[in-house]
Amino acid sequence: xxxVRKGSxxxxxxxxxxxxxxRDGRWAVEVAVLLSFVGAxxxxxxxxxxxxxxxxxxxxxxxxxxxxKRRAFLLGAHAERGIRxxxxxxxxxxxxxxxxxxxxxxxxxxxxxxxxxxxxxxHSDPDRMRQYGLPAGQLxxxxxxxxxxxLFAGNTDVPTCTDxxxxxxxxxxxxxxxxxxxxxxxxxxxxxxxxxRLMAKYGIATGQLAEFRAGAHGxxxxxxxxxxxxxxxxxxxxxxxxxxxxxxxxxxxxxxxAELGRALYAGPHGPPALSGRLPGCLGCHTNHATERVxxxxxxxxxxxxxxxxxxxxxxxxxxxxxxxQAADDLRAAGAAIEELVRAxxxxxxxxxxxxxxxxxxxxxxxxxxxxxxxxxxELALKVGSLSRTIRSTEETAAxxxxxxxLILIPVWFLVLSALALVRFKLSELKRRGE
Amino acid sequence: xxxxxxxxxEWLAQVxxxxxxSTDTGVLAVARYFGLxxxxxxxxxxxxxxxxxxxxxxxxxxxTWRHALGGITYLLxxxxxxxxxxxxFYYRPSAQEAYPSIQFIVxxxxxxxxxxDLHVWSASLIVVAALAHMGRxxxxxxxxxxxxxxxxxxxxLLFLVLAFGSTGYLLPWDQWAYWTVTEVLDALAGLPLxxxxxxxxxxxxxxxxxxxxxxxxxLHVIVLPWVALxxxxxxxxxxxxxxxxxxxxEHEAARPAVSFFPHHLLRSFAVSVVALGLAVSVAAxxxxxxxxxxxxxxxxxxxxxxxxxxxxxxxxxxxxxAWGFALFTLLGLSLAFIPLFDRSPERSLRRxxxxxxxxxxxFVGFVALWLVGHQVRSVxxxxxxxxxxxxxxxxxxxxxxxxxxxxxxxxxxxxxxxGSP
Amino acid sequence: xxxxxxLLLGVAALMLTATVIGIGLYSLPTGRxxxxxxxxxxxxxxxxxxxxxxxxxxxxxxxxxLVARSGEDxxxxxSAISPVDGCILQWDSDxxxxxxxxxxxxxxxxGNVVAGLTNEPLHRYGVVVRDQVVYVTGSYQ
Numbered sequence: 001x002x003x004v005r006k007g008s009x010x011x012x013x014x015x016x017x018x019x020x021x022x023r024d025g026r027w028a029v030e031v032a033v034l035l036s037f038v039g040a041x042x043x044x045x046x047x048x049x050x051x052x053x054x055x056x057x058x059x060x061x062x063x064x065x066x067x068x069k070r071r072a073f074l075l076g077a078h079a080e081r082g083i084r085x086x087x088x089x090x091x092x093x094x095x096x097x098x099x100x101x102x103x104x105x106x107x108x109x110x111x112x113x114x115x116x117x118x119x120x121x122x123h124s125d126p127d128r129m130r131q132y133g134l135p136a137g138q139l140x141x142x143x144x145x146x147x148x149x150x151l152f153a154g155n156t157d158v159p160t161c162t163d164x165x166x167x168x169x170x171x172x173x174x175x176x177x178x179x180x181x182x183x184x185x186x187x188x189x190x191x192x193x194x195x196x197r198l199m200a201k202y203g204i205a206t207g208q209l210a211e212f213r214a215g216a217h218g219x220x221x222x223x224x225x226x227x228x229x230x231x232x233x234x235x236x237x238x239x240x241x242x243x244x245x246x247x248x249x250x251x252x253x254x255x256x257x258a259e260l261g262r263a264l265y266a267g268p269h270g271p272p273a274l275s276g277r278l279p280g281c282l283g284c285h286t287n288h289a290t291e292r293v294x295x296x297x298x299x300x301x302x303x304x305x306x307x308x309x310x311x312x313x314x315x316x317x318x319x320x321x322x323x324x325q326a327a328d329d330l331r332a333a334g335a336a337i338e339e340l341v342r343a344x345x346x347x348x349x350x351x352x353x354x355x356x357x358x359x360x361x362x363x364x365x366x367x368x369x370x371x372x373x374x375x376x377x378e379l380a381l382k383v384g385s386l387s388r389t390i391r392s393t394e395e396t397a398a399x400x401x402x403x404x405x406l407i408l409i410p411v412w413f414l415v416l417s418a419l420a421l422v423r424f425k426l427s428e429l430k431r432r433g434e
Numbered sequence: 435x436x437x438x439x440x441x442x443x444e445w446l447a448q449v450x451x452x453x454x455x456s457t458d459t460g461v462l463a464v465a466r467y468f469g470l471x472x473x474x475x476x477x478x479x480x481x482x483x484x485x486x487x488x489x490x491x492x493x494x495x496x497x498t499w500r501h502a503l504g505g506i507t508y509l510l511x512x513x514x515x516x517x518x519x520x521x522x523f524y525y526r527p528s529a530q531e532a533y534p535s536i537q538f539i540v541x542x543x544x545x546x547x548x549x550x551d552l553h554v555w556s557a558s559l560i561v562v563a564a565l566a567h568m569g570r571x572x573x574x575x576x577x578x579x580x581x582x583x584x585x586x587x588x589x590x591l592l593f594l595v596l597a598f599g600s601t602g603y604l605l606p607w608d609q610w611a612y613w614t615v616t617e618v619l620d621a622l623a624g625l626p627l628x629x630x631x632x633x634x635x636x637x638x639x640x641x642x643x644x645x646x647x648x649x650x651x652x653l654h655v656i657v658l659p660w661v662a663l664x665x666x667x668x669x670x671x672x673x674x675x676x677x678x679x680x681x682x683x684e685h686e687a688a689r690p691a692v693s694f695f696p697h698h699l700l701r702s703f704a705v706s707v708v709a710l711g712l713a714v715s716v717a718a719x720x721x722x723x724x725x726x727x728x729x730x731x732x733x734x735x736x737x738x739x740x741x742x743x744x745x746x747x748x749x750x751x752x753x754x755x756a757w758g759f760a761l762f763t764l765l766g767l768s769l770a771f772i773p774l775f776d777r778s779p780e781r782s783l784r785r786x787x788x789x790x791x792x793x794x795x796x797f798v799g800f801v802a803l804w805l806v807g808h809q810v811r812s813v814x815x816x817x818x819x820x821x822x823x824x825x826x827x828x829x830x831x832x833x834x835x836x837x838x839x840x841x842x843x844x845x846x847x848x849x850x851x852x853g854s855p
Numbered sequence: 856x857x858x859x860x861x862l863l864l865g866v867a868a869l870m871l872t873a874t875v876i877g878i879g880l881y882s883l884p885t886g887r888x889x890x891x892x893x894x895x896x897x898x899x900x901x902x903x904x905x906x907x908x909x910x911x912x913x914x915x916x917x918x919x920x921l922v923a924r925s926g927e928d929x930x931x932x933x934s935a936i937s938p939v940d941g942c943i944l945q946w947d948s949d950x951x952x953x954x955x956x957x958x959x960x961x962x963x964x965x966g967n968v969v970a971g972l973t974n975e976p977l978h979r980y981g982v983v984v985r986d987q988v989v990y991v992t993g994s995y996q
Contacts, residue, residue: 228972
């Protein structure tokens with residue numbers, strides 16, 4: 001295979017090839033191709049390749065027929081690293097005809113397993129990947145995942161490398177155009193996982209994407225652009241993708257929600273979660289929609305597993321009472337602050353108290369996972385007392401406003417007496433015959 | 435001891451004699467200019483004689499209670515001036531301090547709440563009183579020659595009152611004021627040819643900002659009062675010059691004349707006292723609500739109206755759309771200009787049906803729209819926040835904005851599912 | 856001067872007096888309007904009252920600020936409101952980190968995110984120590 005060494009000056013092929021050009025009348029095509037080399041970067045929206053690249057592609061025959069692939073490839077990360085068509089596809093890159101180009105180790109369209117092995121030929125070599133700072137365990141991870149197991153058994157429904165990372169336009173995850181950019185990942189997974197017929201073959205439910213988008217993680221990712229929020233790969237893994245096992249659920253969630261996990265383990269739900277009797281966080285929350293349990297439905301989620309009159313259910317009722325009370329207190333405090341603002345009063349001190357109360361309220365959300373009623377009572381009391389202080393400020397202001405209206409008594413007393421006196425005076429003047 | 439006292443008494447007596455002997459009735463002329471004195475000024479008489487003559491002036495008998503509307507308007511104007519000056523003792527016209535200074539006035543200063551609410555309510559009441567006065571003059575056909583100039587001056591005074599209210603509307607610097615003014619200025623900027631430059635001068639910046647506040651404050655407190663002084667003085671001078679319009683029929687003409695002092699003065703006193711009492715009552719019973727502090731980066735959720743013409747506009751826009759608004763304005767303007775063309779001496783309402791109908795539609799419509807608009811209370815703003823207009827986005831992290839509705843405990847929007855996970 | 860006249864004058868005089876007194880009370884200077892946010896700095900505590908490892912949460916006008924002493928002469932001040940859920944942050948002097956009591960979020964003393972549920976850094980404020988008193992200022996020096 002002819003390989004143009006990087007950095008070497010371009011040498012046109014020997015006269016034999018040139019004669020072949022003239023013999024086949026391809027020189028016109030060559031001119032057109034050469035012009036397209038100059039024109040294509042400007043024509044396409046892609047950034048112009050660095051000068052060295054332009055020199056290299058001048059001798060690439062692949063692009064005569066596969067110009068679209070060239071355009072796609074130049075967008076990606078491989079092109080910048082000097083990788084070329086023949087590095088993956090084999091064949092003779094110098095040739096300008098199909099029969100002379102598609103020779104040797106040429107592979108046009110590899111099988112799915114072939115793709116995995118082809119990519120792994122570089123990407124599983126740590127010695128090679130070290131310089132780029134890339135991990136080298138993707139193939140090993142893939143083998144442990146469901147995708148990988150089915151793939152290496154010959155299944156063609158499952159994705160291989162190029163199904164998620166495009167075959168030619170391979171962009172790094174931090175590029176917003178990439179299929180594996182954080183906000184693009186759910187869509188990439190959904191290409192198969194929202195296909196009902198495909199998923200029915202394997203008994204997998206669809207609808208996760210919609211749930212995810214509507215849930216807290218989706219809102220954080222899509223609306224707030226908080227990239228600390230997990231995408232599909234955050235909980236399921238990327239190459240080693242598997243749904244967490246029942247005993248693993250809490251560990252997956254508490255990677256980010258460390259305080260909640262700690263609270264859960266400290267409480268009575270900890271051992272059952274570790275042993276798998278309780279499906280961890282999924283005992284009360286859902287996996288893709290990840291919604292909070294509203295305060296007034298806490299007791300109901302307890303009775304999913306516990307008997308209605310058991311001590312556990314009763315504790316659930318007490319917890320619910322605390323939480324509902326705290327939520328009401330906080331809401332009332334917020335309304336009181338708004339009333340104060342409407343009345344034109346300064347609210348900086350009240351706002352500070354509200355933030356403190358909010359902090360205690362959020363702590364309730366965390367502590368209730370440990371089912372520690374004492375701590376919950378304490379926090380709820382804090383919220384209540386702060387809320388009462390704020391509300392009393394508002395009540396004082398309301399009282400003052402009511403007192404202001406008392407000024408109308410002397411005002412109207414004076415007005416009415418003035419009116420009466422004027423009337424008297426005028427009738428007096430009339431009587432006097434003025 | 436008696437010698438300095440005697441000297442003082444002698445000196446005072448001399449001053450009074452000089453004053454009495456003076457034929458300069460300038461003081462009375464100034465009083466008349468400010469509308470404080472009825473009756474003609476006799477340039478020949480001494481000041482005390484001239485004053486007595488003015489006090490003895492007899493008003494025609496057909497001058498009844500409806501003629502007090504102009505005086506009520508003027509009284510409200512004086513109230514606005516006094517309360518406005520008092521407010522300016524504490525108000526600070528800068529974008530950062532305006533809102534807190536008003537909070538200070540309302541919560542810390544003794545009677546600050548009263549001065550402020552009185553100022554805001556008088557601003558609404560003066561518009562109603564001015565229109566009522568205009569309506570009275572319109573229906574009495576008191577705009578006929580030779581009083582058409584005074585009608586024009588009165589119109590200018592109405593525009594002046596609206597200008598006062600519009601410039602004052604921004605001064606509280608809360609979300610409602612900020613975004614209402616932004617929308618109005620954006621709409622004005624759409625006017626062909628003059629819109630752009632006028633709004634550029636008024637706004638003083640790419641968006642409504644501290645520059646706008648300074649300009650509005652300067653207009654409200656310095657420019658417009660001088661214009662008011664000139665226009666009001668001319669208005670009163672013309673009224674004294676032409677006198678009250680003559681009676682419309684013999685029934686009115688038959689009523690006996692009334693002397694200024696003490697009859698008319700007593701009647702004026704009664705009317706003023708009642709008007710003031712009503713103004714203080716509404717101010718104490720319906721305090722003006724304050725919105726959240728103005729935030730150019732976050733449009734208000736709703737625009738609550740705090741001034742009568744804004745209520746009317748809200749009612750118009752909500753139920754009749756922008757075209758209804760334009761039509762109503764045109765109706766008002768046409769009423770303004772009818773008197774310039776209606777110069778026949780006919781003054782009976784029954785024989786001027788078209789004019790009467792138009793007038794009734796406008797004035798009754800105004801009151802009806804005020805009530806409707808008050809029910810509507812607020813509309814959602816359509817102005818774009820500063821970030822979308824290209825202004826720099828506020829740096830730093832997003833805190834719950836100060837003084838606004840604080841972070842509410844999050845309740846999930848989706849229904850909880852009872853099914854197993 | 857009849858009785859009615861006297862009463863009338865009396866009522867008018869009363870109205871006038873009441874108005875003048877009201878305006879007088881209004882105009883007499885009471886407290887001063889001082890906006891905390893517009894002051895160049897805010898007094899936090901005396902140096903002896905803020906030991907190494909100690910912290911204070913102060914309310915500076917519209918801002919809530921965490922001021923902590925991480926070393927003998929090292930202070931820092933950060934916005935105390937967590938961008939995740941609005942909780943008031945705390946200083947963990949053992950781990951030398953700023954944490955939230957209600958969610959998993961960890962910052963370093965410069966306000967950078969170390970770990971947790973957000974990527975937003977905290978706003979930094981300056982700290983000045985003068986005459987053994989600690990102040991927080993508006994700009995980071």
